[in-house]
Amino acid sequence: MNSVREACTDMKCEYHQCFNRWFAEKFLKETAPGPVQRSLQALLAVLSESSKEKRFLLKDWSSWVMAKKPENSS
């Protein structure tokens, strides 16, 4: 399948083969939250019980976590 930029078509093909393999063989098989996710969920639950001011800070913290999370292969 061509890319909108033809120069990228070969690289795209390589990426898609890699992604499709990871998606079917790894990603879809992770049906339980991993230790990092469980830890994050527990922490977020505690933080969300705090005051309204702290809930506002929680939103920034979630953005920070997303920025810091290591790149998953895809």
Add this chain to the structure above:
Amino acid sequence: MKIWTSEHVFDHLWETVTTAAMQKYPNPMNPSVVGVDVLDRHVDPSGKLHSHRLLSTEWRLPSIVKSLSGSARTKTYVRENSVVDPVEKTMELKSSNISFTNMVLVDERLTYKPHPQDPEKTILTQEAIISVQGVSLSS
């Protein structure tokens, strides 16, 4: 505004249907989609996979348009956002056209889930909302 909905049951597991849906194009059943590009893809802290894709579609127009515009083919673009949750087993896609938005808006939403009565099957729910600017489409 016109709303169109449909449901379809696949006789396959949700994982199989989702994997296939990710590789939907090129698709001989819909040859107008000529390109797919992933613009962004990431897994969020809750483990859901978010993808943002750009689809290029090409349409052959009637010859009268060719004589007016000099070209019988026109490329249009659609943006598609999808979220796959491997724990809850849901895949949701939302797409909208980003070309000719001054004339027509087509928003589509697809949801793939295991069938509630038979988890070995997958149910697809589709909804499309079409608006033509300045024209009432109510029936």
